[in-house]
Amino acid sequence: MARERHVRLPLLDKVSTTPGRKSLVFAAVLPLLTLLDVFTLPSLRLDAFLARASWAVELVALALLFEHASEKQRRLLILGHCALGSFFYLALVYTTGGLESPYVHLVPTLPLLTAFTYPEESGSAVACGIGCALVIMAQVPMGTASFAQAAGWLSILGSATFFGVFGSNQFRKAAAAQNESRLERARRETLEKLARAELKRTQSERLATVGRLAASVMHEINNPLAFVRANIHFVETEVLAQPLSAELRQELEEVFAETRAGMERIQQIVTDLKGFSHSMDAEEARVCSLGEVVQDAARLASIRLKSVGTLKVEVPAELPQVFITPRRLAQVLLNLLVNASDALEEARVPQGEVRVRGEVLGKRVVLLVEDNGPGFPPQVLPRLFESFFTTKGPEKGTGLGLSISRELVERFGGSLIAENRPEGGARLRIELPIHEPGHEPRKSGA
Numbered sequence: 523m524a525r526e527r528h529v530r531l532p533l534l535d536k537v538s539t540t541p542g543r544k545s546l547v548f549a550a551v552l553p554l555l556t557l558l559d560v561f562t563l564p565s566l567r568l569d570a571f572l573a574r575a576s577w578a579v580e581l582v583a584l585a586l587l588f589e590h591a592s593e594k595q596r597r598l599l600i601l602g603h604c605a606l607g608s609f610f611y612l613a614l615v616y617t618t619g620g621l622e623s624p625y626v627h628l629v630p631t632l633p634l635l636t637a638f639t640y641p642e643e644s645g646s647a648v649a650c651g652i653g654c655a656l657v658i659m660a661q662v663p664m665g666t667a668s669f670a671q672a673a674g675w676l677s678i679l680g681s682a683t684f685f686g687v688f689g690s691n692q693f694r695k696a697a698a699a700q701n702e703s704r705l706e707r708a709r710r711e712t713l714e715k716l717a718r719a720e721l722k723r724t725q726s727e728r729l730a731t732v733g734r735l736a737a738s739v740m741h742e743i744n745n746p747l748a749f750v751r752a753n754i755h756f757v758e759t760e761v762l763a764q765p766l767s768a769e770l771r772q773e774l775e776e777v778f779a780e781t782r783a784g785m786e787r788i789q790q791i792v793t794d795l796k797g798f799s800h801s802m803d804a805e806e807a808r809v810c811s812l813g814e815v816v817q818d819a820a821r822l823a824s825i826r827l828k829s830v831g832t833l834k835v836e837v838p839a840e841l842p843q844v845f846i847t848p849r850r851l852a853q854v855l856l857n858l859l860v861n862a863s864d865a866l867e868e869a870r871v872p873q874g875e876v877r878v879r880g881e882v883l884g885k886r887v888v889l890l891v892e893d894n895g896p897g898f899p900p901q902v903l904p905r906l907f908e909s910f911f912t913t914k915g916p917e918k919g920t921g922l923g924l925s926i927s928r929e930l931v932e933r934f935g936g937s938l939i940a941e942n943r944p945e946g947g948a949r950l951r952i953e954l955p956i957h958e959p960g961h962e963p964r965k966s967g968a
């Protein structure tokens with residue numbers, strides 16, 4: 523059973539546009555912008571410089587306080603900063619000519635610009651709007667703007683504030699939805715990973731149990747086999763010592779020869795299986811000829827292949843040697859041969875044929891396992907090496923064979939690829955580096 527685990531997932535920051543370094547950079551540049559006034563104003567103004575310098579001080583204070591503030595304090599700092607920022611900007615406008623100032627045109631857009639800068643905080647546009655409104659309203663008693671002018675500015679500011687708040691809300695909703703889907707995706711991926719790991723563990727446990735079971739069954743077969751063999755030998759000697767007609771003697775000799783061959787076959791199968799179930803983990807990688815490995819796998823596979831077709835092995839004895847764990851490679855080959863038998867059986871190919879060919883390609887030895895079955899359908903081909911991908915029923919396929927086989931071959935610096943033969947049928951291609959004395963790869967008992 524997959525245990526449910528608590529998974530820590532990243533959350534979207536409440537206030538992700540932190541003032542920090544950006545504020546400090548802006549604070550450094552701001553007083554220097556006074557130089558621009560050379561081009562836009564008749565003369566440089568000290569009060570305009572002071573308005574900018576005060577704004578810069580406010581920005582530095584914001585950056586410093588923000589570092590150590592709690593989440594709630596940060597919100598308040600941002601709101602205060604938006605209100606103060608609009609105040610300083612309007613002070614700049616005031617000191618550079620009021621309605622005649624070259625900077626006045628940006629005033630109606632201030633709430634929108636603020637909302638754009640701090641989109642997560644919808645109050646920022648409101649704070650800026652209020653700050654601007656207060657300064658504009660103060661112009662009426664000060665006599666620098668008429669009531670009608672102030673009312674006109676206020677209505678523009680009101681609309682800009684409204685759209686700023688609306689934009690911020692839209693942004694927050696989109697960010698929340700994005701965050702939610704990110705969390706959901708991460709949760710799904712984690713659960714999928716857990717499920718896969720769990721399935722893999724169950725499969726390995728099952729395989730280990732089957733291995734142990736096979737080992738004990740083999741032991742059980744070996745003992746009676748030994749005395750059956752001894753008894754048959756005894757019966758053979760006794761019977762053939764009797765006076766018999768030539769015809770009967772020949773017949774009996776054939777019967778005993780067949781029985782001996784049958785028993786040797788049983789013995790061979792038991793020995794092969796024993797090798798597979800036992801020394802798999804203990805065996806070290808070594809330099810060996812592929813011919814022996816192919817023969818081992820072919821002998822075992824022939825039990826399965828017999829009912830579906832013929833097996834042809836064309837692996838020249840003079841193929842260069844490779845550095846591998848022979849049992850592991852035999853396991854890979856056996857797996858490919860059993861897959862080929864399954865494909866031939868399922869497609870009911872009348873004259874099924876599986877071929878194992880060996881050849882040299884540059885500095886690599888190539889082993890081809892080919893069959894004249896249906897081959898790989900286009901939708902199956904890209905997924906063949908995925909763990910747990912199988913087109914067989916649950917009682918027949920685990921979907922682990924090819925993925926494990928590829929992993930094993932790659933451990934020895936080789937590769938395993940699958941393709942369809944142009945003439946029809948499947949082809950699995952194992953490539954292994956030719957062994958060069960003194961260049962043994964990392965030793966592995968795997």
Ligand code: ADP
Binds near residue numbers: 865923
């Ligand atoms: P399993 O044999 O447990 O299904 P594998 O990883 O060995 O797992 O194989 C995955 C799939 O690849 C099989 O289910 C089958 O669809 C396909 N396959 C493998 N070998 C052949 C082949 N020789 N011909 C056609 N299809 C094959």
